[in-house]
Amino acid sequence: MATKIKIKNVDDRFSRIKGVLDKISDKEIEEYAKIDYPLFSFRYLCQESYPDCNDSKFFKDFLARLAKLSELGWAGIRQSAPHSFGMEPIPVRQMVYKSKLPDFVSSDADLHVFRAVGDNRSFVGLQVGKIFYIFFIEAKFNDIYPHGRRK
16 A cells, blocks of 8 residues: 555656646756856845845945856855855844745745845845745845844
């Protein structure tokens, strides 16, 4: 009986995969497989910290930072120091606006922190495969998590 359940689960998984593959062309699959850099998504961006920011230089520098991170790729990011172009983990519990996170982020998860610009202001999100979901952009220091010693 366990064999039938196992086969059913495999069949269900294959059906889900086939359903996805039916919607994606071979060319799209090949192109996605070649990507070795972060695909930044703002789908779950929380409207905290940055809306009151009138510093156009901050946003210009932030966009330049995203371009540089894309240029480095995931391998280069992993080799870079956290206060340079690397990223570091931060527990969800450290976030000021943890209640604003999307439902797929569990309360015991670690998010990822990048520096938003050349100083210590940051942006926080979560890497899921090749996609980096940006949840918060810190336009004012300490707005999205307390910097310094972590608990």
